[in-house]
Amino acid sequence: MEIRGAEKLSELSEVNKKLGKTDLFEFTSFLEVVRSDYQNSGQMLRTALNKFKNWYNAAKSKSISQLSSYLYDINCNIDIMVAIKSGAYI
Structure with a gap:
């Protein structure tokens, strides 16, 4: 399939x-x-994706430019790799 x-x-x-x-x-x-x-996945990821879906739909209903702005600005200054915990410290 x-x-x-x-x-x-x-x-x-x-x-x-x-x-x-x-x-x-x-x-x-x-x-x-x-x-x-x-x-x-577990409930945590599903909840986060549901919240994203709701935010997406709310922003889209206001205007496409607002939606685009939101998508471009999602934590743009945060490197997601920094949040990953490592077993070894440098």
């Missing part, structure tokens, strides 16, 4: 390229990963 979905996405990607539209293959693949993570 996954292979058929990947083939379909690949076909759509080729169609988009031929039409001169933005290639959506990478973004669609990312959304599939998020969907899988949501289905297979």
